[in-house]
Amino acid sequence: MRNKIIFQGKSLGVNQDFDQARLNLAEWTKAKWPDLCMNLQDIIHYPNNISIPVKLCQSRTTASWIGSPPGVLKFNMDGSVLGKPGPAGIGGILRDHMGLEKIRFSKSVGIEESNMAKLLAIREAFILLASSQWAQTNALIVESDSRNAVNWIIKPELAPWRVRKFISHIENLKLQIKEWDLVHEHREKNQVADYLAKEGVNRADNLLVINEE
Secondary structure (H helix, E strand, O other), X not given: OOEEEEEOOEOOOHHHHHXXXXXXXXXXXXXXXXXXXXXXXXXXXXXXXXXOOOOEOOOOOOOOOOOOOOOEEEEEEEEEEOOOOEEEEEEEEEEOOOOOEEEEEEEEEEEEOHHHHHHHHHHHHHHHHHOOOOOOOOEEEEEEOOHXXXXXXXXXXXXXXXXXXXXXXXXXXXXXXXXXXXXXXXHHHOHHHHHHHHHHOOOOOEEEEEOOO
């Protein structure tokens, strides 16, 4: 398995360019019509189901991504599993306070259960940021929709023994980052990461996008 790395938005493969274009279009659609009764996954895979006039959700308020304070980067990530356990994927996106994308990743992590996949997604985010040019220049907010994974990292003594080696790795990575905060966030505000994680389940090649500007 190898990484598909994209620097400054230039892709190494046509298929990766197409995937990114579809996701960008889906994000624009949700921003344009935030009450649209479709998530990013549905917009990407079933675009013909988008109708005009737009069908609106009446039963719930649509949550959306909220930007970080100036000078602070926000990393949203997620894990997805088909089964208990089953094939698993992780994905995430790092943005600045204006919503400009800095890092995007999507990859398979083999056979895992849900909590482990979400923990691996958080670890991947710390790995990528710790090795980036922003590690010592920007503070970091990490958002995950897994309350268990967030609690384990904040209070390592509560983590099951089988995941403590991963928690220990994250603890070491924290030391390489200027400032960080880990928070639990609802899935509705994490839709891009949710899509990238689901796409990662069946990926033959890892996806890594880095925009260093």
